[in-house]
Amino acid sequence: MSSLWSELERVLGEVQKPARYIGCEDGMTVPDHHPEAVAWLLLYPDTYEVGLPNQGLQILYEILNERPGAVAERSYAPWTDMAEVLRREGLPLFSVDTHRPAGEFDILAFNLAAELVYTNVLECLDLAGVPIRTAERGLDHPLVLVGGHCSYNPEPMADFVDAAVLGDGEEVVGEITDVVAAWKAIGSGSRADLLRALSGVTGVYVPSLYRAGFDSGLLTGVTPIGDAPPVVEKRTVADLADWPYPKRQLVPLTEVVHDRLNVEVFRGCTRGCRFCQAGMITRPVRERPAEQVRTMVAEGLRRTGYDEVSLTSLSTADFSGIQEVVAAAVADDSCGQVSVSLPSLRVDAFTVGIAAEIQRARRTGLTFAPEAGTWRMRQVINKLITEEDLYAAVESAYSQGWRRVKLYFLTGLPTETDEDTLAILKMARNCIEVGRRHLRSPSVTVSVGGFVPKPFTPFQWFGQNTEVELRRKVGLLRDELKRDPKGYRGVQLKWHDARASVVEGLMSRGDRRLGRVIEDVWRAGGVFQEWSEHFDVRLWEAALERHGLSFEDLVYRHRTEQEVLPWDHLSAGLHKDFLWQDWRDALDELGLEDCRWIPCYDCGACTGYGIEHVVASAVPPAGGSQGTGQDLDSADNVPVTLTRRTDPDRSAEMVGA
Amino acid sequence: MRLRIRYSKKGKVRFISHRDVARIWERALRRVGVSVAYSQGFSPRPKLSFGLALSTGHESEAEFLDLELSDEDGDWTAVRGEDLAARLRAALPVGLDVVAIAPVEKGDSLQQAVTSCTWAIEVDDVDREYMDAWVAGVLSREEIVVERERKGKPVVEDLRPHVLVLDVTGTTETGIRLSADLGTQPRALRPAELLAAVDPPLTARSVCRMNQWMSQGDDREEPLMAPTVPAPSARVPA
Numbered sequence: 001m002s003s004l005w006s007e008l009e010r011v012l013g014e015v016q017k018p019a020r021y022i023g024c025e026d027g028m029t030v031p032d033h034h035p036e037a038v039a040w041l042l043l044y045p046d047t048y049e050v051g052l053p054n055q056g057l058q059i060l061y062e063i064l065n066e067r068p069g070a071v072a073e074r075s076y077a078p079w080t081d082m083a084e085v086l087r088r089e090g091l092p093l094f095s096v097d098t099h100r101p102a103g104e105f106d107i108l109a110f111n112l113a114a115e116l117v118y119t120n121v122l123e124c125l126d127l128a129g130v131p132i133r134t135a136e137r138g139l140d141h142p143l144v145l146v147g148g149h150c151s152y153n154p155e156p157m158a159d160f161v162d163a164a165v166l167g168d169g170e171e172v173v174g175e176i177t178d179v180v181a182a183w184k185a186i187g188s189g190s191r192a193d194l195l196r197a198l199s200g201v202t203g204v205y206v207p208s209l210y211r212a213g214f215d216s217g218l219l220t221g222v223t224p225i226g227d228a229p230p231v232v233e234k235r236t237v238a239d240l241a242d243w244p245y246p247k248r249q250l251v252p253l254t255e256v257v258h259d260r261l262n263v264e265v266f267r268g269c270t271r272g273c274r275f276c277q278a279g280m281i282t283r284p285v286r287e288r289p290a291e292q293v294r295t296m297v298a299e300g301l302r303r304t305g306y307d308e309v310s311l312t313s314l315s316t317a318d319f320s321g322i323q324e325v326v327a328a329a330v331a332d333d334s335c336g337q338v339s340v341s342l343p344s345l346r347v348d349a350f351t352v353g354i355a356a357e358i359q360r361a362r363r364t365g366l367t368f369a370p371e372a373g374t375w376r377m378r379q380v381i382n383k384l385i386t387e388e389d390l391y392a393a394v395e396s397a398y399s400q401g402w403r404r405v406k407l408y409f410l411t412g413l414p415t416e417t418d419e420d421t422l423a424i425l426k427m428a429r430n431c432i433e434v435g436r437r438h439l440r441s442p443s444v445t446v447s448v449g450g451f452v453p454k455p456f457t458p459f460q461w462f463g464q465n466t467e468v469e470l471r472r473k474v475g476l477l478r479d480e481l482k483r484d485p486k487g488y489r490g491v492q493l494k495w496h497d498a499r500a501s502v503v504e505g506l507m508s509r510g511d512r513r514l515g516r517v518i519e520d521v522w523r524a525g526g527v528f529q530e531w532s533e534h535f536d537v538r539l540w541e542a543a544l545e546r547h548g549l550s551f552e553d554l555v556y557r558h559r560t561e562q563e564v565l566p567w568d569h570l571s572a573g574l575h576k577d578f579l580w581q582d583w584r585d586a587l588d589e590l591g592l593e594d595c596r597w598i599p600c601y602d603c604g605a606c607t608g609y610g611i612e613h614v615v616a617s618a619v620p621p622a623g624g625s626q627g628t629g630q631d632l633d634s635a636d637n638v639p640v641t642l643t644r645r646t647d648p649d650r651s652a653e654m655v656g657a
Numbered sequence: 658m659r660l661r662i663r664y665s666k667k668g669k670v671r672f673i674s675h676r677d678v679a680r681i682w683e684r685a686l687r688r689v690g691v692s693v694a695y696s697q698g699f700s701p702r703p704k705l706s707f708g709l710a711l712s713t714g715h716e717s718e719a720e721f722l723d724l725e726l727s728d729e730d731g732d733w734t735a736v737r738g739e740d741l742a743a744r745l746r747a748a749l750p751v752g753l754d755v756v757a758i759a760p761v762e763k764g765d766s767l768q769q770a771v772t773s774c775t776w777a778i779e780v781d782d783v784d785r786e787y788m789d790a791w792v793a794g795v796l797s798r799e800e801i802v803v804e805r806e807r808k809g810k811p812v813v814e815d816l817r818p819h820v821l822v823l824d825v826t827g828t829t830e831t832g833i834r835l836s837a838d839l840g841t842q843p844r845a846l847r848p849a850e851l852l853a854a855v856d857p858p859l860t861a862r863s864v865c866r867m868n869q870w871m872s873q874g875d876d877r878e879e880p881l882m883a884p885t886v887p888a889p890s891a892r893v894p895a
Contacts, residue, residue: 005669010862013714018672024750251684253670253750254677305684305748337701 005099007091015081019254020048023074023096026251026304029061030098031071038177038184040064040072041095041105041142045112045120046530048076048096052250053258055312056148057111059245060169070177073097073105077120078127080527080534086127093127102128106180108142110161112150115507116500116530118157119522121146125160132519134162134208139191143180143198151205152234152281153455155222155566156507158207159515163198165205166570167234167281168267170243172203199228203235205570212512212566217553219511222569233571234281238611240267240288244296251304260308260341261300265293265325269314270596270613271346274382274586275371275410277454278314280579281572283605285596286614290321297329301338308339316342320617343367347385347393366397369408372416373423379589380415382582387427394431398438405431405444411473412451412465412501414586421473424448425480425488432490445492448474450501454508456572458582460565463558464505466551470498499537503529505555506540511566514554517543573605658733659763662722662745663756663881666711667865670752675710678753682722685748689741694725708767708869708880709774709845717866718756719774721767721880733760756883767869767880773821773840775868776848778861781832788825788833795823795855803854816854819846832862838870 012018033039042061044051051057057074064072073095078086086092093102102108108128110121122132125144131137134144146154147165154164165172179201183194199206209228213220224230237243249261266287269279288296297309309329313319322342329340347368370390372378378385394405409424428444435442450470453459465473474495481488507514520543521529528534544550559565561580568576578601585592595601596613606612666678673681683703686693695701704725711717742755749755764770780788795801801816822838839846852859870877 009669012672017674018713019674019677022669022672024669024752026750253673253681255680302688305686305688307687337695 002101002104003099004091004094004101007089008094008099011085011089011091014085016079017048017254020076020079021082021094021096022253023099024253025052027246027248028097028250029065029072031065031073033071033100036181036184037069037071038107038180039105040070040107040109040173040177041075041102042072043075043077043102043108043110043124045077045110045117045124046114046528047079048252049254049256051076051111052252052256053262054111054113055246055262055264056113056169058250059243060109060173061250062245062247063170063243064173064177067174067177069181070173073100075102075124077117077124077528083123083127083527092129093124103130103142105142106184107145107176109145109147112146112148112154112157114530115150115504116535118507118518119526119529121157122160122519122522123527132522133159135159137162137191143194145176149278149281150507152277152570152572153509153567154205154207155212155512156510156514156518158212158512159519161207162195163204163206165235166203166232166572168237169235170237170245172201172235175201176204196226196228202233205232207512210569214513219564219566221564222512222566231569231571233609234573236284236573236605236609236611237267238286239614240264240286241292241614244288244292249300249304251306258310260310261297261304261306262310262312263293263296263300264288264313265311265316265319265322266313268613269318270594271315271318272382272582272592272594273371274380274458274582275413275451275454276314277457280457280574282314283573283603284611284613287320287616290325290616293325294328297325298332301329301332307337308341310341310343312343315346317346320615347390366402366404367406367408368393370427371408371410372413372420373409373425373427374420376589377413377416377420377423379591380586381410381413382586382591384591387430390427391430391434394434395437398435398442403439403442405435405442407431407444407446409446409448410451411448412470414459414462415589416465416473418473418476421476422480425477425491428491429488432488435490441490443490443492445494446477447494447496448477449496450498452501452505452508455565455567456574456579458579458586460509460579461559461561461583464502464555466556467498467502470501474498497532497535500530500532500535502551502555503535503537503540506544506551509559509566510554513547513549516547517549520546571608573603573608575602575604575608578603658726658728659761660724660726660758661761661881662724662758663879663883664720664722664749665754665756666717666720666752667754668716668752670750671714671716674713675707678720679705679707681750681753685745686724688748689744691724691741692727694727706766709771709841711866712847712849712864715848715864715866718883719866719868719879721869723761723767757881759881761881770871770880771841771869772872773838773870773877774845774866775822775870776835776837776839777826777865777867778835778837778848778852779829779832779863780835780852780859781829781862783833783859785825785828785833788835791855791857791859792823792825792835795820795851798855801851801854803850816846816851820851836867841869 012021042057044054044057061072061074064070074097075093075095094100125132130141144162145165146161147169151164151166154161179197183189195206198204199209209225210222211225212222266285268282268285270283270285271279273279326340330338332338371383372381397405407428411421424446428446431444432442453462453464477493481493521539524539526536526539596615597619693703695703706723708721738758742758745755798817802813803816804811804813819840821840824836825833826836827834837848848864849861852861868879871880
């Protein structure tokens with residue numbers, strides 16, 4: 001293997017932000033490549049600034065480099081100016097660690113965190129000199145893997161990926177390394193042999209070993225051709241305490257998103273929000289021991305020199321003993337004034353105590369995600385926080401010195417009425433009123449995204465709102481603000497491009513027929529589609545039409561109970577009848593409690609894999625309604641009917657009823 | 658107490674922007690536990706001040722940073738300086754190297770005090786004769802007028818007074834090496850601007866800032882001298 005650095009340094013002066021391509025981060029590994037070692041190139045198919053902080057990629061980077069038979073480097077999608085320079089100069093995609101050509105690695109492993117990056121995967125493969133289609137790759141080409149949340153429905157990418165890996169990567173990357181090493185050692189095996197061997201690893205799905213059948217435009221099934229497993233199960237690490245990674249978080253030399261120390265405090269979430277794919281596919285809840293969190297924070301701050309730490313999870317305020325952990329981090333002044341950020345704050349667990357702790361150093365904006373404007377709507381999506389929860393959280397924030405609160409909402413949810421949509425602004429106005437008790441001009445930013453149904457959620461059957469409908473709903477909100485600018489003083493509205501939401505929906509629940517669409521869009525220059533300056537819906541519309549496909553059929557159509565879904569041969573552990581029942585409950589506006597503190601209702605994620613929640617506290621954190629919709633302080637006035645389904649047979653009957 | 662640090666920027670890290678270098682210094686200082694004073698206010702920032710910006714992609718032997726220490730009573734000793742330099746080198750990325758550290762009196766900011774810089778410039782695919790003629794051409798000009806945009810408005814500027822010294826100093830494997838002293842007040846003339854402003858325009862293959870100068874009458878001196886033993890050069894992994 002050879003370094004391309006001397007060629008690259010001649011051209012880096014021509015491109016924007018050349019620091020994207022130099023590596024040199026603190027925490028970087030210069031691996032010892034040797035013929036026996038399996039060389040992984042971990043790719044994030046978006047810019048360096050977006051991809052570098054990705055914790056999943058960094059965890060695997062360390063684990064692989066610690067392993068004797070493996071080496072790992074990293075690469076990110078080159079921005080369009082760099083891609084142009086590389087093609088002009090005849091240079092391939094390269095690793096940022098030692099600037100080796102991507103094509104010289106044994107494995108190219110892409111992190112698929114979002115659907116709109118799919119065309120970037122093709123761009124990276126092409127720049128690497130690797131045929132984009134699996135069928136055209138030979139013995140000299142690297143194995144192309146994908147992982148990350150989008151790989152739970154890899155069907156749209158089936159023509160391009162050799163294998164998709166489902167679930168936590170910590171253990172399975174070692175098993176894949178062993179299979180590839182054994183295949184390399186034999187030396188005479190075919191590529192088909194390697195793919196067959198990989199399909200024997202639990203969690204690894206090899207699309208080329210399955211055939212997708214269609215009947216009059218409807219999928220009839222994705223079935224194994226040979227002896228590949230009929231259903232591929234996800235991987236789950238049982239105890240996060242065994243994996244205190246990253247131990248040496250990469251510290252970039254140029255500014256990136258989430259530019260701070262990140263410590264994962266737990267994985268998985270059982271709040272049961274029905275729109276949330278992450279909360280469904282990462283079950284059960286596995287908390288990191290508080291002591292380990294404290295150590296990782298203290299050592300991380302000292303090693304990196306960061307003055308901000310983010311305690312990451314899907315709902316950080318739910319972490320047992322969150323207040324103590326935050327207090328310890330803020331009190332650690334070895335690196336100056338440390339500030340703590342808590343992403344994914346649930347308003348029902350955000351207390352004055354937490355507000356007071358995290359603001360000690362620096363007050364940035366605070367973000368809450370009520371997701372919907374009315375209690376009815378929140379029962380449908382099972383985000384059971386009351387308005388009182390929100391106002392109490394906002395009051396905590398404003399009273400502790402914050403001036404700006406950001407609220408996230410979804411629109412285009414199942415059963416949503418215009419009343420539900422408009423209630424978003426009522427909520428925002430009430431928050432401003434709460435804020436005025438503490439400061440003169442409080443500000444609330446309302447951010448509205450179009451809901452995209454995702455696989456392995458109760459909403460996977462729901463026909464996504466059309467682009468026109470999503471636009472109309474945003475229009476309702478804009479008109480309402482214009483109608484009464486005085487009344488809404490302090491409220492700012494931001495919204496997501498409805499066209500991008502429907503393209504995301506296309507790939508979220510699409511099947512193998514989309515491969516040709518993705519390829520066409522890429523060939524027409526449609527890269528960086530998650531960037532508004534590059535997103536072009538016309539490329540997608542044209543490609544769909546060329547291949548006889550439509551948004552109506554693939555995105556807007558409600559799926560039926562009997563219909564085969566493109567991911568039915570993959571498993572996130574969740575029983576399909578559990579999800580269907582939860583979908584019916586949603587339509588009946590029935591909430592479902594968080595199972596980490598109550599008996600199991602057998603969604604399948606624990607029982608199927610013989611694992612269970614790892615939670616330090618047997619009771620929910622104090623304060624607010626704690627996702628029950630009930631005021632736990634006074635324990636009266638229960639505003640919601642909660643279903644308790646300990647008996648799955650009984651719920652099956654309810655479907656028929 | 659105010660400390661001045663002289664550092665070099667070479668190798669791969671030359672592609673890091675001035676602003677990013679500032680952030681790297683903030684983190685490095687926190688890592689080695691230097692108690693930098695913080696500004697007051699809503700969003701406290703460490704009191705660091707950098708000298709003239711260096712264009713992204715250029716190397717330097719002479720970058721400067723002033724920082725305000727929060728502990729006023731600490732005695733400054735050479736040993737303390739050496740120890741701090743060693744710890745900072747360990748905390749900085751390969752290619753950013755501490756050359757010297759010393760306390761300085763409070764006075765003009767680096768940006769105000771520096772009046773010129775010496776640059777080493779390499780130009781490819783030209784021979785000695787050609788470059789001698791080019792340099793003579795520049796020096797013989799009475800004025801080098803350029804039009805550029807400043808805050809959206811066209812501004813006419815004469816670059817010639819900023820060209821204090823211009824010399825061909827040697828050959829490289831692929832071209833010629835120049836040395837130039839370029840003025841920095843009221844605005845620093847960048848080497849690439851000069852190369853592009855004179856017909857025929859040239860492009861540098863590499864540029865390295867060798868010195869920054871503060872004029873003191875006829876004498877000039879650097880904000881902080883480099884020790885006679887050169888700093889360890891950048892080790893750049895392949």
